[in-house]
Amino acid sequence: MDDPVGDSAPWAGGSDRPTLTRRERNGETWLATEPATAGADDLVAVLGPALAAARTEGATVVHWETAAPEAVVDAVAGALDLRGRRAVLQMRRPLPLEPALVEATPPVAVRPLRPGTADEEAWVRCNNRSFAGHPDQGQESVASLRAAMAQPWFDPAGFLLAEGSVPVDEGGDLDGFCWTKVHPAADDEPALGEIYVIGIDPAAAGRGLGRSLTVAGLAHLSGRTGVAVLYVDDANGPARRLYDVLGFGVHHVRWVRTTAGDDPAIDPAIEADGPDAASRP
């Protein structure tokens, strides 16, 4: 759960007052600021003490996540020595998919995840294999899965699994999965259907399964929302390609800047050249 941080004193800054939320994930601290219109000086004023507090509490890797403009983000990161640099794209497309896209996609047999069964361990294995080497997602556990399943939004009907050649109930593994999440309409946003996490076991990758599972996930969401959304690291070439092919477009960029250290999230290609240079394979 996000943990709002801040105080209720009157705001004397020069721009929109930044609100900061903090969450811990897989041993790393995430600080997110809103709104995107907050200015650099005000962001430094809010973020600096939060970073210092996290470090005092023993955090070794701290990420700052924001949708602020790149120049503002660079100024804040420079002031606070946040060196790791990633661009996470929010992509969207209308639902349902065009029939031509569906017809050009081989269907895949999927079934919902069954909480409390061998599916849980099988999902953890598949997820951690698919995301090995990726920044945020490759260290899940049955405990972290159960924590997510305890959230009010969780719906096993939208957590689609593709069995491998040996079924999970016979000791086998999954070839892949597509976990979806529905966000109810809020403020000026319509209801959004998210491709929340999708992963293909590396042994089954590159054969069209990612496309088939994404299309299955979008078909599930189509009955519930009119807009599909997902987040993808700009440097994730295979995923970018998959989403481009399925008609997703970039809605906005969320920057992630990270404290220096041995953070595996820091991609030297992005660090050196900016996100666009590393976006495609």
Ligand SMILES: CC(C)(COP(=O)(O)OP(=O)(O)OC[C@H]1O[C@@H](n2cnc3c(N)ncnc32)[C@H](O)[C@@H]1OP(=O)(O)O)[C@@H](O)C(=O)NCCC(=O)NCCS
């Ligand atoms: C991204 C991922 C789901 C794609 O699944 P996949 O089964 O390997 O992909 P598909 O075989 O369905 O290919 C879909 C498209 O992506 C392209 N693609 C797949 N792997 C690629 C690669 N390594 N390099 C370049 N393009 C690639 C395919 O060519 C295809 O495009 P095309 O129709 O124009 O040929 C899979 O690689 C994966 O699990 N990656 C790790 C986890 C991850 O990054 N998930 C997404 C997070 S947002």
